[in-house]
Amino acid sequence: MSKATRTDTRSPALHVADSHDLIRVHGARENNLKDVSIEIPKRRLTVFTGVSGSGKSSLVFNTIAAESQRMINETYSAFVQGFMPTLARPEVDVLDGLTTVITVDQQRLGADPRSTVGTVTDANAMLRILFSRLGRPYIGPPSAYAFNVPSVRASGAITVERGAKKAVKATFSRTGGMCQRCEGRGSVSDIDLTQLYDDSKSIAEGAFTIPGWKSDSFWTVRLYAESGFLDPDKPIRKFTKKEMQDFLYREPTKVKVEGVNLTYEGLIPKIQKSFLSKDKEAMQPHIRAFVERAVTFTTCPECDGTRLSEGARSSKIKGISIADACVMQISDLAEWVRGLDEPSVAPLLTTLGGTLDSFVEIGLGYLSLDRPSGTLSGGEAQRVKMIRHLGSSLTDVTYVFDEPTIGLHPHDIQRMNDLLLRLRDKGNTVLVVEHKPETIAIADHVVDLGPGAGTAGGTVCFEGTVEGLRDGDTITGRHLDDRAALKESVRKPTGTLEIRGATANNLRDVDVDIPLGVLAVVTGVAGSGKSSLLHGSIPAGEDVVSVDQGAIRGSRRSNPATYTGLLDPIRKAFAKVNGVKPALFSANSEGACPNCNGAGVTYVDLAMMAGVSTPCEECEGKRFQASVLEYHLGGRDISEVLAMSVTEAEDFFGAGEAHTPAAHKILERLADVGLGYLTLGQPLTTLSGGERQRLKLATHMAEKGGVYILDEPTTGLHLADVEQLLGLLDRLVDSGKSVIVIEHHQAVMAHADWIIDLGPGAGHDGGRVVFEGTPADLVTARSTLTGEHLAAYVGG
Secondary structure, three states: OOOOOOOOOOOOOOOHHHHOOEEEEEEEOOOOOOOEEEEEEOOOEEEEEOOOOOOHHHHHHHHHHHHHHHHHHOOOOHHHHOOOOOOOOOOOOEEEOOOOEEEEOOOOOOOOOOOEHHHHOOHHHHHHHHHHHHOEOOOOOHHHHOOOOOOEEEEEEEEEOOOOOEEEEEEEEEOOOEOOOOOOOOEEEEEOHHHOEOOOOOOOOOOEOOOOOOOOOOOOHHHHHOOOOOOOOOOHHHOOHHHHHHHHHOOOEEEEEOOEEEEEOOHHHHHHHHHHOOOHHHOOHHHHHHHHHHEEEEEOOOOOOOOEOHHHHHOEEOOEEHHHHHHOEHHHHHHHHHOOOOHHHHHHHHHHHHHHHHHHHOOOOOOEOOOEHHHOOHHHHHHHHHHHHHOOOOOOOEEEEEOOOOOOOHHHHHHHHHHHHHHHHOOOEEEEEOOOHHHHOOOOEEEEEEOOOHHHOOEEEEEEOHHHHHHOOOHHHHHOOOOOOOOOOOOOOOEEEEEEEEOOOOOOOEEEEEEEOOEEEEEEOOOOOHHHHHOOOOOOOOOEEEEOOOOOOOOOOOOHHHHOOOHHHHHHHHHHHHOOOHHHHOOOOOOEOOOOOOOOEEEEEEOOEEEEEEEOOOOOOOOEOOOHHHOOEOOEOHHHHHOOEHHHHHHHOOOOOOOOHHHHHHHHHHHHOOOOOOEOOOOHHHOOHHHHHHHHHHHHOOOOOOEEEEEOOOOOOOHHHHHHHHHHHHHHHHOOOEEEEEOOOHHHHHHOOEEEEEEOOOHHHOOEEEEEEOHHHHHHHOOOHHHHHHHHHHOO
């Protein structure tokens, strides 16, 4: 066989096609960016650093990634674009050298009750095909194993409009795998009626114990009393069967009360609509406490929590049903799939095995496919999204990561670094927003934004190598080699919180005493059982305030002032000084500009093209009616107050004519968690992940609790901000609170009074307490993975 001889005809001059090896950004002005111009090398790993709120996400996600996505969308036909999200061109003068961007962000995976790890990674889809081909007895196509598909049967006449119209008798059936009782949710909810009313009283005597349902409330209590369906003077326990049915379950019915047409409906559906359909995190503390008391979720007795019908559970391969496969730890499931030798489905087994092996490789082998996706932490969700890209053959793609080390133990960070380098070495451009020194250290190129946060940031302070950053005089450079020292003396506990026989998730009958009155840190590799121990085993009493990693939701109308409840005392202060209604000072109520409805901008929908938003001409973006802006407090109108930063507002409401203690207290808490630079009216949609976490922490600090449980409070925090967080934790403990922190950051571990280390591994290799004691003892013993990494960190 002859082989053609290759003659190298390349000229020493660079081919013009090879000259595009930079991503050029000029004049970026998204959010707080101040005319930023940078050049990013392609096919290299570039890390973007800077304090939280300095503009990293604005540059990487809202400018580079957003423009790439917009340009890709424009390659589709107008018809297809009509079904896609419309994206506006970012505020930037020049964006050159872009490639296709794949974004792997921290956005939580959908918290839909039927969304699981298996459904979001397509592993379930492949398992369903596998069981439909090999499962015995055969029960149907892949849909018969899907807990999202109900079984359907129909029969009747259909008219076929072809030539002469003709009615044809037809029957239709589809076999689904959904459990009828729980409708594929795995749990059934029950409302505890004793939390809604006191059945020994009548409605007229004030039987309702629901927050906000006062006995004279026209829309609620009086509607029930005067509906005509019930006797308002009879104790509820003496209601007839029909009265009880009308009281609890009646369908919406029009009734007339005092000449006003109203809609009456049963108490259960009313509670479900008014309380249970809302985001729990956005509720006021007393409402949230009521919902947690009143609603109980129990495992579905019919499918035993598997979500699947009896038929789907009966079909097995080698004694394993699809329900058994989904409950298995993924590392075990991968082993089981490798053991199946069926040539007829070989390509399917290869792909499924590859997907499951990717879970193990990325450090998520401890999960199971039936784990609800809404329960994954931000870091786990991000790594689940990475799975589909690991085996990809694509090259010359730009991968954008948002703090991929979140939720990772120091032991796992090296593995993540290896994955990032592997993606780069395949010829891809990798852009990473990161705070961890271990990941900054592997960068080929570093871009440091700052110098501060919010309006004090938005400029490039440094561009170059890691060594150059270390020697440079920027906040990141100065703190890159920071190491928190072990404390010389630790606080003495004032009591203990006992946990006995904890078995939630992977915990193995754990008994542990958590000391109170000190700063206690619970640590261990990802998946070792930390959250299960604290969130799943500590009874949620009135004395426990838990700040988990759940996302805070909010539209562009929500802002720090509305989310924290700060706007209420501000509105009341304005109303009192000016002798008018508080509702006038809300852009979502009576004071809203009629032209833009209080949004501050007007939108023009351009179908498949990006809609155009322009500042409202009438209110000039201030969101309020002109008449409302004539009312002042301390010489400022409401729009000027909402434009203040937290630090400015703290001074403004702290003394003088505008002195408002209730507002000042909330502002102090916001400043304490390091959000002094945020403006009160900044939309929540523009906040970074770290800012949202701290906003949540500030809100929960208002709750009267003796024990605070914080889930990775260093998420999204710059090295310089960690010091401020440690000061805040110290102040909480010194004020008499007990603080228990789930954390991987060595600085927080070193600063702790007591450490509880779980492990030794993840999933069924974890779930045990492997160390209890002071950080100094852990460093001396070096008996666990955490001990080794902490010793290396403090130089012990």
